[in-house]
Amino acid sequence: MPKPVLRVVTANRLADGRVVFLAGAGWTRAIGAASLLSDPQAEAAALARAEADAAADRVVDVYAVEVVREAAEIVPVRLRERIRLTGPTAGNSVAPSAPRAS
Amino acid sequence: MYRYDEFDRAFVAERVAQFRDQVARRLAGEISEEQFKPLRLQNGVYLQLHSYMLRIAIPYGTLSSRQMRALAGIGRRFDKGYGHFTTRQNLQYHWPALVDVPDILAALAEVEMHCIQTSGNCIRNVTADHFAGVAADEICDPRPYAEILRQWSSLHPEFLFLPRKFKVAVTGAPSDRAALRFHDIGYEVKRDASGALGFAVFVGGGMGRTPMIARKLRDFLPEADLLAYTEAILRVYNLHGRRDNKYKARLKILVHEAGPEAIREEIEAEFAAIREGVLRLPDEEVRRIAAYFAPPAYARRPARSAAFEAALAADPAFARWAKNNVAPHKVAGHAIATISLKPVGGVPGDATADQMETVADLAERYSFGEIRVSHEQNLVLPHVARDDLPALHRALADAGLATANAGLATDIVACPGLDYCTLANARSIPIAQRIAGRLADAARQQAVGPLKIRISGCINACGHHHAGHIGILGVDRKGEEFYQITLGGSGAEDAAIGEIVGRGFSGEEVVGAVEAIVDTYVAKRAGPSESFLAAYRRLGPAPFKEALYGAA
Structure with missing residues (x-):
């Protein structure tokens, strides 16, 4: 059985560009806390809420992302979105003594 | 080195203040993203996968210790403690917050740097031979001309909304270390028979989805005509360059579609009309700018040490x-x-x-x-x-900076790729890391000799794959990363666009494929002095195809 494909709505935060996901109470950095959308109506409603937040200048670049459940994790289907979620895969200078929390 | 004069200082300070106000208004919701995006791009601010990205111009690739320290300080304070040097001699920070960008720009302005015209459809940072002023084979330091072009092109009102971006490079030596022939305009400083300085003019080169080698429009343009001729080229491009299709909007397409002869005629006609006007470079002004690039006070030393x-x-x-x-x-x-x-x-x-x-x-x-x-x-x-x-x-x-591989197989150029970039279809950096790991043995690298491997994560070709002896282009094939290999490209004076060798490879396979190409070159070359390009041009693609795909 292929895993059912769900969707989450994502964006980048306006002030710092960080990747966020739409949750019940607003936007979250943790995909595990995001609202999982299983049908087109829920997705349309979530996108409408997200676009309203974009119009209110909280986030930019709103869109829906396909995800699947793997064990307890929510994992994006596309590599691009997995990299957006977990950061560059390239190692080294991307993980130095970071002085700033992201 | 060049130092800002009062005009440079005033316009950079003005831009920082403007952008600080624009960011404040954006964050307060007074302007929309649609209105703000062109403003942020004009100040070098992109939105990437994980964060904003800020691109800083390093004019003709020259900077001082003081400037480098400021870049380090910004990286530590506003980024994750590093910066990324690019194929356009720029520096990119990959993790700045938008709210911090005005402060970063102010810190840059303190050391005479900025991000103006590092994005958008304008004349971008002018690049130059990184050995300018010191190369043993140099005719003349090209940087004074790059600086004159920088001053003329900065905030030039006629050329801030071109059909597409516009890239100029300048070299001063017969060896092309700046990929001159892959730029919209390439100027090679030279002397004519009388010893007078001037330029060979190359026009209409570029990489991207439609790579083109620039055409030589002039064998010798007198020094005094540099700006008038550049303005003539820009005017012809601004008038005729396509604005209906961004993929056909670069000067290279215009030169290709109209034909170099027709373009040359138009440029020469425009040039004839403006040549004796205000853009004629006074000799004393050229010498004044050149004085900033005067050689340092070298001690007299014997040739042998x-x-x-x-x-x-x-x-x-x-x-x-x-x-x-x-x-x-x-x-x-x-x-x-x-x-x-x-x-x-x-x-x-x-x-x-x-x-x-x-x-x-x-x-x-x-x-x-x-x-x-x-x-x-x-x-x-x-x-x-x-x-x-x-x-x-x-x-x-x-400091971990003594890697002895300049020009060798592991000195791989790679764009940020899908690890950072919204345009990318595939990752570049991990491929570069794995190829370098495979070819790392020092004796083997030395035996292979000079070799340029170039990797781009999408067709926009920031990793210069078209100009790689071995070029690798990442594509998305049904959701999987997939890599096409090209052979025989060169960004040097023997410029060539690499040719696709055959069907592409998965991310797993591509490292072995590159190794097979390297081994084939070493096995088939006439001797260690026959370069990869010379061997490829002599042998053609057949032995490489056979090594990759078996006998036909």
């Missing part, structure tokens, strides 16, 4: 570094040292803030406080006494 030769004999690691990373200098007793930003397993072009500060210190101690950024994503100390090379090498080794 006993300290250098003793270190060569005593230390194999130094000898390897000296062979690959040290180039001949025009002044006796001196050398040009390349600092590789390609440690095996590292990210091509990345430097940590600590490394940037080390380079700034070493430049102060050994290179008159001057540093260059190469379009091959390395740094260069241009004025090192040969006597000082062993001490410089030890200090670089202590």
Whole structure:
């Protein structure tokens, strides 16, 4: 059985560009806390809420992302979105003594 | 080095203040993203996968120790403690917050740097030979002309909304170290039979989805006509360049579609009309700008250095570094040292803030406080006494900066790719890391000899794959990363666009494929002195195809 494909709505935060996901109470950095959308109506409603937040200048670049459940994790289907979620895969200078929390 | 005058200082300060206000209004919701986006792009601010990205212009790739220290400080304070040097001699920060960008711009302005025209459909940062002013084969330092072009093109009202971006490069030597023929305009400084200075003019080159080698429009343009001729080219492009299709909007397409002869006629007609006007360069102004680039006060030194030769004999690691990373200098007793930003397993072009500060210190101690950024994503100390090379090498080794691979197979150029970039279809950096890991053995690299491997994560070709002896282009095939290989490209004076060798490879397979190409070259070359390009041009693609895909 292929895993059912769900969707989450994502964006980048306006002030710092960080990747966020739409949750019940607003936007979250943790995909595990995001609202999982299983049908087109829920997705349309979530996108409408997200676009309203974009119009209110909280986030930019709103869109829906396909995800699947793997064990307890929510994992994006596309590599691009997995990299957006977990950061560059390239190692080294991307993980130095970071002085700033992201 | 060039220092800002009152005009430079005033317009940069004005732009910082403007952008601070624009960011504040955006965050307060007074302007929309649609209104703000062109404003942020005009100040070098992109939105990437994980964050904003800020691109800083390093005009003609020259910077001072003071500027490098400021870049390190910004990287530490506003980024994650590093910066990324690009194939356009720029520096990118990959993690700045929008709210911090005005402060970053203010910090840059303090050291006479900015992000103006590092994005958008305007004349971008003018690039130059990273060995400018010091290369043994140089006719004339091209940077004064690059600086004149920078001043003329900065905020030039007629050319801020071109059909597409516009890139100019300048070299001053017959060896092309700046990929001149892959630029919208390439100027090669030369002398005519009478000894007068001028330029060979190349127009309409570019990479991207439609790679083109520039056409030579003029064999010799007199020095005084530099700006008038450039303006004539820009006017013809601005008038006729396509605005209906961004993929056909670059000058290269116009030159290709209209034909170089028709374009030359139009440019020459426009040039004839404006040649004697205000853009004619006064000789005293050229000399005034050139004085900023006067050579430093080199000590008189013998051509041979006993300290250098003793270190060569005593230390194999130094000898390897000296062979690959040290180039001949025009002044006796001196050398040009390349600092590789390609440690095996590292990210091509990345430097940590600590490394940037080390380079700034070493430049102060050994290179008159001057540093260059190469379009091959390395740094260069241009004025090192040969006597000082062993001490410089030890200090670089202590900072993890003594990788002895400049120009070799592991000196791989790679764009940020899908690890950072919203345009990318596939990752570049991990492929570069794995190829470098496979070919890392020092003796093997030395036996293979000079080899340019170039990787782009999408068709926009920021990783210059078209100009790679071995080029790798990442594509998305049904949701999987997939890599096409091209062979025989060159960004040098023998410029060529690499040819696709055959069907592409998965991310797993591509490392082995590159190794097979390298092994085939070594097995089939006429001898160690036959370069990859010479061998490819002699042999054609057949032996490489056979190695990759088996006998036909």
